[in-house]
Amino acid sequence: MRVVYLDNNATTRVADEVREEMLPYLSDLYGNPSSMHTFGGQVHRKIETAREQVAALINAEPEEIIFTSCGTESDNTAIMSGLESNPQKRHVITTRVEHPAVLNFCKTISRRGYRVTFLPVDKLGRMNPEELQTAITDDTAVVSIMYANNESGVIFPISKIAEIVKSKGVLFHTDAVQAAGKIPVDVKRLPVDMMSISGHKMHAAKGVGALYLKRGTRFSPYIIGGHQERGRRAGTENVASIAGLGKACELAKEHLPIENTKVKELRDRLEHGLLKTCPEARTNGEIENRLPNTVNISFQYVEGEAILLRLNEFNICASSGSACTSGSLEPSHVLRAMGVPFTAIHGSVRFSLSRYTTDEDIDLVLKKMPGIIKELRELSPYGREVKELKQ
Ligand code: PLP
Numbered sequence: 001m002r003v004v005y006l007d008n009n010a011t012t013r014v015a016d017e018v019r020e021e022m023l024p025y026l027s028d029l030y031g032n033p034s035s036m037h038t039f040g041g042q043v044h045r046k047i048e049t050a051r052e053q054v055a056a057l058i059n060a061e062p063e064e065i066i067f068t069s070c071g072t073e074s075d076n077t078a079i080m081s082g083l084e085s086n087p088q089k090r091h092v093i094t095t096r097v098e099h100p101a102v103l104n105f106c107k108t109i110s111r112r113g114y115r116v117t118f119l120p121v122d123k124l125g126r127m128n129p130e131e132l133q134t135a136i137t138d139d140t141a142v143v144s145i146m147y148a149n150n151e152s153g154v155i156f157p158i159s160k161i162a163e164i165v166k167s168k169g170v171l172f173h174t175d176a177v178q179a180a181g182k183i184p185v186d187v188k189r190l191p192v193d194m195m196s197i198s199g200h201k202m203h204a205a206k207g208v209g210a211l212y213l214k215r216g217t218r219f220s221p222y223i224i225g226g227h228q229e230r231g232r233r234a235g236t237e238n239v240a241s242i243a244g245l246g247k248a249c250e251l252a253k254e255h256l257p258i259e260n261t262k263v264k265e266l267r268d269r270l271e272h273g274l275l276k277t278c279p280e281a282r283t284n285g286e287i288e289n290r291l292p293n294t295v296n297i298s299f300q301y302v303e304g305e306a307i308l309l310r311l312n313e314f315n316i317c318a319s320s321g322s323a324c325t326s327g328s329l330e331p332s333h334v335l336r337a338m339g340v341p342f343t344a345i346h347g348s349v350r351f352s353l354s355r356y357t358t359d360e361d362i363d364l365v366l367k368k369m370p371g372i373i374k375e376l377r378e379l380s381p382y383g384r385e386v387k388e389l390k391q
Contacts, residue, residue: 009352015203021247025240050246057249071177071198072101074211077222078173078194082142084220089141096337125154147179152285153294181252204248208241264292298344321348
């Protein structure tokens with residue numbers, strides 16, 4: 001059965017063109033890019049081409065790109081570098097809705113003696129730049145605020161945020177893992193010092209990412225060893241994946257207009273259709289300032305996990321706002337920070353599309369969902385209670 005893949009914020013399929021770009025570096029072209037010989041030299045050149053392609057996607061200079069192993073490494077590196085290059089400062093600012101790559105890193109450093117401010121968001125998942133302004137002190141070393149949220153899709157006013165941070169002379173990092181390739185990102189127009197991206201969110205392989213480091217920014221490497229990446233990130237390069245990331249960025253740049261037209265139209269059709277046909281459904285997060293591929297909907301009084309299992313029977317892949325870990329249902333920290341009611345968090349489902357999503361994919365979800373919701377609501381004790389209350 002064909003897979004209807006609507007979980008692209010979790011990971012994406014590797015584009016055929018990307019795979020083609022990677023294959024030679026997994027077979028014949030196995031030289032070490034640091035070697036003196038020509039055989040290694042051609043591999044080194046491929047890395048530099050990929051660096052140019054990644055830079056072009058975000059309008060950076062190639063030397064401002066450092067290849068890493070993933071978005072998580074880029075995030076950890078940026079924050080740690082911010083602290084280590086300002087050793088007299090002990091304060092970090094972030095938000096309550098960051099990905100665990102930032103959130104849990106910040107919780108860890110707070111246990112190691114740093115002070116961390118976790119800024120709130122409102123019920124539409126928006127943050128208030130004024131609260132950031134007042135949170136910055138003389139002790140603030142680095143501010144790390146995401147470009148767009150992976151669960152709600154809400155896009156933060158990064159330009160305004162960056163201006164505030166820079167006006168106070170503080171380092172600014174943004175996690176653009178979900179934004180890059182989906183919306184235009186231009187580091188020449190945004191005063192950001194560091195920005196994280198990840199390959200597997202934009203049709204490259206898993207296990208490769210990049211950190212943009214603005215020229216002239218003080219930097220302290222996280223992974224220490226050889227002189228790779230001009231001493232900024234040691235370790236023999238993951239050449240095939242880097243070559244693929246370069247190609248993926250080139251393709252993403254080319255396809256950017258599709259995100260805001262075809263992908264957005266399909267997302268909107270899915271959202272409007274579900275809200276119309278499924279009673280007690282509501283969208284989580286701001287409608288306007290949202291990634292064009294993402295919609296997060298709460299189907300109140302049913303379990304998101306149960307919805308996913310039923311969708312799975314039709315090979316439809318999506319995500320829920322509660323992760324079932326070791327038998328306990330842990331509700332999404334993002335939806336909790338937004339103050340979404342308990343019964344709505346548990347019934348939340350995130351659909352995230354890509355340029356490979358088709359009309360037929362959306363038709364199938366729209367056909368199956370009303371029945372699934374009706375059936376689960378009849379089984380749910382909450383659903384029955386609400387029905388009785390309404391009678
Ligand atoms: N930041 C955001 C916003 C993400 O959505 C993710 C992955 O889901 C990451 C960071 C982590 O990226 P990676 O899986 O490449 O480590």
